[in-house]
Amino acid sequence: MGSELISLMKVILISMASLLYCYFIAPKLPKGKFRLISFLPVFSLFLVLPLYVSSAFLSSSFAFIVTWLTTFKLVLFSFNLGPLAFDSKLSFPLFASIAFLPTRIKHSKTAKYVQNQEEVGKEPHPKIPLNLPAKVVIFVMLIMGKKYYEIVDPIAKSCMNCAMLYFYLDMIMCLSNVFVRSRFGVEVSRPFNEPYLATSLQNFWGRRWNRLVSETLHNAVYQPVRYEVGGPRWMAVVVVFVVSGLMHELLLYYIIRVIPTWEVTWFFVIHGLCVAVEIELKRALGKRWRIHWAVSGPLTTVFLVATAHWLLFPPLLR
Template identity: 90%
Template sequence: MGNELVSLMNMILISMASLLYCYFIAPKLPKGKFRLISFLPVFSLFLVLPLYVSSAFLSSNFAFLVTWLTTFKLVLFSFNLGPLAFDSKLSFPLFASIAFLPTRIKHSKTAKYVQNQKEVGKEPRPKIPLKLPAKVVIFVMLIMGQKYYEIVDPIAKLFMNCATLYFYLDMIMCLSNVFVRSRFGVEVSQSFNEPYLATSLQNFWGRRWNQLVSETLHNVVYQPVRYEVGAPRWMAVVMVFVVSGLMHELLLYYTIRVIPTWEVTWFFVMHGLCLAVEIELKRALGKRWRIHWAVSGPLTMAFLVATAHWLLFPPLLR
């Protein structure tokens, strides 16, 4: 364990030095491809650093926060977009906190996207908020309950896996928001919005599940494919999920270090295709397509849980 912590500290120091390079080189280069090219050595480092620890927990978390999110934030920053691109230059501590922590920042560079998101999956929905302390208690209970997994019904075990993943991600993002807001006074947004109350795939992926990743993928993938390439909306939506699937497959590789089976990628590709069909049907049928949330909610969750049981969890549980 001591060697793992030393390796982790080295990874953090290398990442911080790389971010210092990006912080100071960016003002000297025009936004666009030249700045992006100057960041490529940093992206290469972020890609290999998770391999320096053998702990699945440490490598997967580092890969999610740095290899994926920080890299994508820096890609946006190279074009003067995203959470790192404020109108005035940030102090390095704030720049590093936004780059490395899973925090959603509210400011002018993302206001357009946030405004557009208000219209995504806008449907009548119930509201049963769970506060952070309650989520922490539930998460601890789920972790303690893992020693009873062998005697738990498979369906209950599946729901426990889904809940554990949700509460863990929500907690680290909430704590990151608390730190950034209290330390720097920056306005932040929650990344999760009670995903267990989703009323459709569009509502789940567009408004409720991990909006930090959704927002990042929208800016890095959807907008260029939709508006720069000129692809139809459905294709841009599917491409977002293809990229998301590949990144999740990479995270899984860092976690278990075996040859990919691509099941995780296919999980996201399937959801991208289904979401594209749902969006086009809603546009074609309008309000006639609306189904009461008491019906659509359970159907949505059943589809999510069933496909996760089929494609998402098996590679990890094996």
């Protein structure tokens, strides 16, 4: 345990030194490819650092926060976009906190192309509000009841696994928000928007589930494919899900350290294709695309749980 903590501290210190390098080198270079090239050693370092932590929990958490999110934030920062690209220069503690922690900061320089009000920070009001203590209590109850619902139907077990995953991620990101908001006084956004109320796959992935990742992928992948490359909307959506699947496959590798089976990637590819079809059908049918939420909501949940039970959880459980 002591050696693991020492390894973790070394990994964190190396990460902070890397961010210090990015903080001081970026202002001296023009935005664009030259700044991006200067960050390549940091990206390579972030790719291997999780391998120096043997704990599956610590390794996967560090990989998600740094190898994935911090790298993508720095890619956007290379072009003076994203959460690190404020109009006024950030202090290094705030820069490092935004880069290192899974936090969504509200400001107007998030993206190059603004699509709607939600992307510039308009927060929807929660319909079934749960504060952080309530989420902690529910999460603990799910953990304590794990040995009981493991003997029931496998689909019910997958539902509980989905719930635990949601509450765990939401708690981690809420704690990150609390720290950044209280320490620096900046305005932050809720990481999740009640994903259990999703009425479609597009609504789930684009508006409700892990909005930090959704926003990051939208700015770093969707917009370049859609507007710089000129690809159709369905192609940009599928590319986003392919990238997300590959990143999740990488996270899984850090946890189990075995050759990938690509089941996790296929989970996101299938969802990406379904979301692309849904978007095109809505575009073609317009107002004729009307399914009551009482029908579309349960159908969405069933599809999510069934595909997670089929492709997402088996590699972890094995």
